[in-house]
Amino acid sequence: MTVSETVDESELSVESELLAGLESVVTTAGPVTDRFDVEAPFTGAVIGQLPACGPEDVEEAFDRADFAQEAWADRSVEERAAVFKRYHDLVLDHAEELLDVVQVESGKARRHAYEEVLDVAITTRHYAYRAEEYLESEPRDAAIPGLSETTVHHHPVGVVGIISPWNYPLSLAISDAVPALLAGNSVVIKPAEQTSYTALKAIELLREAGLPRDAFQVVTGFGEPLGEPLVANADYVCFTGSSATGRIVASQAGEHLTDCSLELGGKNPGIVCEDADVERAVDGLIRGCFTNAGQLCISLERLYVHEDVYGRFVEAFVDEIEDLHLGTEYSHDVDVGSLISEQQLEKVTEHVEEAKAEGATVLTGGTGRPDLGPYFYEPTVLTDVDESMALCAEETFGPVVSIYEYSDDDDVIERANDSDYGLNASIWTEDLERGKRMAKRIETGTVNVNEAYAAAWVALDAPMGGMKDSGIGRRHGEHGFMKYTEPQTVAVQKKLGMTAPPGVPYWLYAKIMNKTLKLQRRIPGMR
Structure with a gap:
C-alpha cells in the first residue's frame, strides 16, 4: 500500500472545503498513523486525505456496532422508521451539497449524480413505510389443524458488513444499509477508497436524523487489509463490485458460514x-x-x-x-x-x-x-x-x-x-x-x-440482482429487506402429541393418520 506524505492544508484544492470535518465519522482504534489521498477525477488534484484503516480499526468498528445493535433493535419498528422518514427529507434538503461531494470525488455529470440522490430518497421512503409490515410475526399453518400453533418471527441478523463501490458512492453506500438498519441491525461499511467522503457525508446526515452514532460504523482504506476482517466479523455481508472480487468475498464468507449477497459485473x-x-x-x-x-x-x-x-x-x-x-x-x-x-x-x-x-x-x-x-x-x-x-x-x-x-x-x-x-x-x-x-x-x-x-x-x-456471474442474492423489495433477518419458527403443541396417543397401538395410529391425510388433500384450505 502506498501512503503519501501528509498534505499541508494550504495545498488542498478549494473543493476540499466541502469535505471539512467528515473524517470525524471514520472509526479508528487509536491515533491515525497512515493516510491515503483522495483525488478529484476532473483535475487529478488531491482534495483530501483519509485514514488508511487497518484490521484493528475493523475490530473496533464491529465492537462498537455490536454493542449498539441490541439497543437499536429494542426500539420499536415505528421508532426506527421515524429516523428514516426524517432522513428522507434531510437528503432532499441537502441535495445540492451531496451532489457537489459526489461530483468532486467521482467526476460524474451532475445529472447522473442526481440519480443517486433520488435513489437514496426513494429507497428510504419505500422501506420506512414497509418495515413494520415486513417484520410482523406471521401465523403459519400447522401440519394438522388444531393440534399445534405455528408462528414465524423475524429477528435481525446482528451486524451487517457492507463493501460499497466507487461508481455510485452515495446510492450504494446508503440504499443497502437502509433496510439493514430498519430491520434492527447495525452496520459496518468499507466504502471505496476513491469515494469515501460521499459515504461519510451521507452517514453524517443519517446521524443528524437520529440514528445512534455507533449503529453505523465506517472504516476507510483499501480492500486487501480490510476486506477479510470485515467478512470474518460480519453476521451478513453485502458486496457490490467486480465478479473477480465477488468470488473472493464469497469464498471468505463461506469459510465463516456467513450469508451474503453480491451484485457483480455485467455485459x-x-x-x-x-x-x-x-x-x-x-x-x-x-x-x-x-x-x-x-x-x-x-x-x-x-x-x-x-x-x-x-x-x-x-x-x-x-x-x-x-x-x-x-x-x-x-x-x-x-x-x-x-x-x-x-x-x-x-x-x-x-x-x-x-x-x-x-x-x-x-x-x-x-x-x-x-x-x-x-x-x-x-x-x-x-x-x-x-x-x-x-x-x-x-x-x-x-x-x-x-x-x-x-x-x-x-x-x-x-x-x-x-x-x-x-x-x-x-x-x-x-x-x-x-x-x-x-x-x-x-x-x-x-x-x-x-x-x-x-x-x-x-x-x-421488485427484486434486483444478477444471474450467472453477475451475482447472488437480491436488493430491493421484500427480498432486499428480509435477507437482513433470521426467520424463527415457534410451534406450540396443544393437547395431543405428534405420535400415537397413550393406549392406541401404533398400527391403528398409522391407519388413522393415512385416512386423515387423504381427507385433508380433498378439503380446500387444509392442503
Whole structure:
C-alpha cells in the first residue's frame, strides 16, 4: 500500500472545503498513523486525505456496532422508521451539497449524480413505510389443524458488513444499509477508497436524523487489509463490485458460514426490434450506454439491432452521441463526465484499441480527451466487433458500446444470452406483449422493455440482482429487506402429541393418520 506524505492544508484544492470535518465519522482504534489521498477525477488534484484503516480499526468498528445493535433493535419498528422518514427529507434538503461531494470525488455529470440522490430518497421512503409490515410475526399453518400453533418471527441478523463501490458512492453506500438498519441491525461499511467522503457525508446526515452514532460504523482504506476482517466479523455481508472480487468475498464468507449477497459485473445487451420507435430507442439507449460515462453495472455495452432498422438506428445514434456535451461543470447541462481514474481509462482504452487492431470499426469517439481532464474518454461506438473479442465478452465499464445486426428473435436471444454475465437487459419494441415474451427468455435478473435500466431499478417493490456471474442474492423489495433477518419458527403443541396417543397401538395410529391425510388433500384450505 502506498501512503503519501501528509498534505499541508494550504495545498488542498478549494473543493476540499466541502469535505471539512467528515473524517470525524471514520472509526479508528487509536491515533491515525497512515493516510491515503483522495483525488478529484476532473483535475487529478488531491482534495483530501483519509485514514488508511487497518484490521484493528475493523475490530473496533464491529465492537462498537455490536454493542449498539441490541439497543437499536429494542426500539420499536415505528421508532426506527421515524429516523428514516426524517432522513428522507434531510437528503432532499441537502441535495445540492451531496451532489457537489459526489461530483468532486467521482467526476460524474451532475445529472447522473442526481440519480443517486433520488435513489437514496426513494429507497428510504419505500422501506420506512414497509418495515413494520415486513417484520410482523406471521401465523403459519400447522401440519394438522388444531393440534399445534405455528408462528414465524423475524429477528435481525446482528451486524451487517457492507463493501460499497466507487461508481455510485452515495446510492450504494446508503440504499443497502437502509433496510439493514430498519430491520434492527447495525452496520459496518468499507466504502471505496476513491469515494469515501460521499459515504461519510451521507452517514453524517443519517446521524443528524437520529440514528445512534455507533449503529453505523465506517472504516476507510483499501480492500486487501480490510476486506477479510470485515467478512470474518460480519453476521451478513453485502458486496457490490467486480465478479473477480465477488468470488473472493464469497469464498471468505463461506469459510465463516456467513450469508451474503453480491451484485457483480455485467455485459448487458440491448435489443432494438424492427418495430421499435427508433427515435425513442436512440434516446433511451444513449442514457443506457453513457450514464456515468458507462461506469454503471446495469449499463448496456452490447446493442443488437434488427436488420430492417439497423442503418437508420446507427446513423441517428451516432449523430446524437456526437452532440453530447462532455465537461467538468457543476451544472445539469453536462451530458457525460469523467472516468474515475487512470486505471479505468487504461482499461477502456485497451479494450477499444485491441478491438480496432482485430478489425473493429470506430464510428465515433475512440479516444481520450485530456483537454477536458486527465481521465475523460469520448463516448464511443464500434461495429464489426467479433463476438470473441474482449470488447464483446468482458465488462468494459466505460463509455463504449458495440453494435451488431440481427435477423430474427431466436437468433438475437441466443446471442444476448451468450455471456457469462446476467445482470440487466433492454428490449425496444412497439409490441409490448412480444417484448414481455422476449424478456422472459433473457437470462438476466432484470429486463426493461422500452427503457434501458431505470424502470426496473426504481421498481423498488421488485427484486434486483444478477444471474450467472453477475451475482447472488437480491436488493430491493421484500427480498432486499428480509435477507437482513433470521426467520424463527415457534410451534406450540396443544393437547395431543405428534405420535400415537397413550393406549392406541401404533398400527391403528398409522391407519388413522393415512385416512386423515387423504381427507385433508380433498378439503380446500387444509392442503
